[in-house]
Amino acid sequence: MDDDNKFSYFFLGLGLGVAAGLLFAPKSGPETRDLLMSKADEGKEYLKRRTTELQDQATDAIERGKSTVARQRDNLVAAVEAGKQAYREAVTTPNEAEHI
Numbered sequence: 001m002d003d004d005n006k007f008s009y010f011f012l013g014l015g016l017g018v019a020a021g022l023l024f025a026p027k028s029g030p031e032t033r034d035l036l037m038s039k040a041d042e043g044k045e046y047l048k049r050r051t052t053e054l055q056d057q058a059t060d061a062i063e064r065g066k067s068t069v070a071r072q073r074d075n076l077v078a079a080v081e082a083g084k085q086a087y088r089e090a091v092t093t094p095n096e097a098e099h100i
Contacts, residue, residue, distance in 0.1 A: 015043055 018039060025032065 011046070015039070 019036065023032070027035070
């Protein structure tokens with residue numbers, strides 16, 4: 001996560017630097033506005049892609065968690081059933097020996 005923050009801050013600084021450079025560049029108002037709008041659109045597209053990537057990562061993590069919980073639940077159910085079976089065998093064996 002720390003690398004993601006550094007990466008985001010880098011692009012934020014880059015965007016601010018570009019914006020400041022454009023504001024002080026010797027271009028006409030309409031040209032500068034068009035350029036700023038195109039850079040803003042690029043920024044929006046980057047954020048959309050990044051959001052989608054993070055959503056996919058979160059979905060994958062949730063699915064892995066669900067699968068781990070299901071496996072652990074199955075293991076626990078099997079262990080409980082084995083315990084019940086062992087108890088039944090331990091309880092019925094002495095009773096059968098008394099009747100013989």
